[in-house]
Amino acid sequence: MPTQTQPPRQTIHIPKLPSQKPSPPWHTHLTIDLLSTVLRRSLFHPGFAWMIPLSLRAVTVPYEFLSMRLSIAYASLLTLLYILSYFNERVAFGTAREMDWEEEVVVITGGAGGLGALVAGFYGRRGVRVAVLDVKGVDEGEEEDDGDVKYYRCDVGDAEQVEACARQIREDLGIPTILINNAAIINAKSILNLRPEEVEKTFRVNLLSHFHTIQTFLPGMLEEQRGTIVTVASVLGHIGCANLADYTASKAGLLAMHASLRAELHNSQHPGAPNIKTVLVSPGQLDTPLFAGMQTPSNFLAPVVQPVELAKEIVRMVDSGSSGEVMMPLYARWIPLHGVLPVGVQKVIRGWSRADEAMLSLTRKKGL
Structure with a gap:
């Protein structure tokens, strides 16, 4: 019985780039961009902000307390900014087009x-x-x-x-x-x-x-x-x-x-x-x-x-x-x-x- 052979593997040529430099010291990776990314995904994110009043309410903090009011106001402000940002992008750039990668x-x-x-x-x-x-x-x-x-x-x-x-x-x-x-x-x-x-x-x-x-x-x-x-x-x-x-x-x-x-x-x-x-x-x-x-x-x-x-x-x-x-x-x-x-x-x-x-x-x- 003839043996089956695997089809030749097709490879994609990626041009070689210059050799990488030695890794810099760890502190060089600490940048304002990194801090901004961390904050946008934590303290400055509406989902995270709403966890604060929810957590306060979970331990029965009354709505009249200043801490509760401030946390709700903060979360509401971030939510409003998030919504305005979305509409700003929509007005500026319109809706996204569909991407069919078999046709692109x-x-x-x-x-x-x-x-x-x-x-x-x-x-x-x-x-x-x-x-x-x-x-x-x-x-x-x-x-x-x-x-x-x-x-x-x-x-x-x-x-x-x-x-x-x-x-x-x-x-x-x-x-x-x-x-x-x-x-x-x-x-x-x-x-x-x-x-x-x-x-x-x-x-x-x-x-x-x-x-x-x-x-x-x-x-x-x-x-x-x-x-x-x-x-x-x-x-x-x-x-x-x-x-x-x-x-x-x-x-x-x-x-x-x-x-x-x-x-x-x-x-x-x-x-x-x-x-x-x-x-x-x-x-x-x-x-x-x-x-x-x-x-x-x-x-x-x-x-x-x-x-x-x-x-x-x-x-x-x-x-x-x-x-x-x-x-x-x-x-x-x-x-x-x-x-x-x-x-x-x-x-x-x-x-x-x-x-x-x-x-x-x-x-x-x-x-x-």
Whole structure:
């Protein structure tokens, strides 16, 4: 009797990331973000707050007692804020769309390494069809197409290359319904030292590529009447930074472009427009090769964001089928308010953050 052989196991290639650094001391994990998460899930959560008056009532504390009244008032306030927050999200971003992962096709720009590779890995392991667009190839000697994650060598700053890849993706995987615009480069040079071609390349990769991909893939999403577009910007787009003029200007352009995209979809008469969701990602300093060597002024107040944590948040938001914003770490949520502060206060904050000094030291290390 012939023996049965097992079918060859299909593997999904996940690009290798740089080797992990030695584990930092335990106290570096104690950050304001961690404390905020703990408080939001305990003392600042309505369910937890209502346990206080219920516990007091369980030991027969009268309603007239001050402790009982204060606990009820506190729980009621948190409940009201929770309800208002829900309606705020609903008014701002509308209802979530249904996610059918057997029909979804994900396109990720700059996905051959770093944050993009992590997001591609998350979806690839789940069997979701993923197309990665990057000027870099996968590891030499390995096939570019591996399992449900397919790699396309493409300069997303070139509209013709994006259109050519889009046609190939349609043939290979189907109509893309999730677009994650992640590709970015950095020069870390003074304005006086930036060459015109460097500025142009930064804008092509960091900003114009978003126009190319949206103009190429959005029509298909409208045709399918479902889709999600993720814009990876930066908090530096709100405040600028010394020796990053081209980078921060391109990221500021993304903030305006994303707002305009949301407005156009909201006012569009196309029947598929309401089901096109948009997600804005504005992280602080990431622990990636782009910003290797930069020192955060305070690990407690301004921790460096680990790419895997940001990737999880992006995947969670996309999976929810909702529009929204991903801002990490905690201080990133308050950065937009920086521009409305008095100029003197802004200067004090910039001096305390030492962001400009950090970039200057990074530039010196690179000899730029």
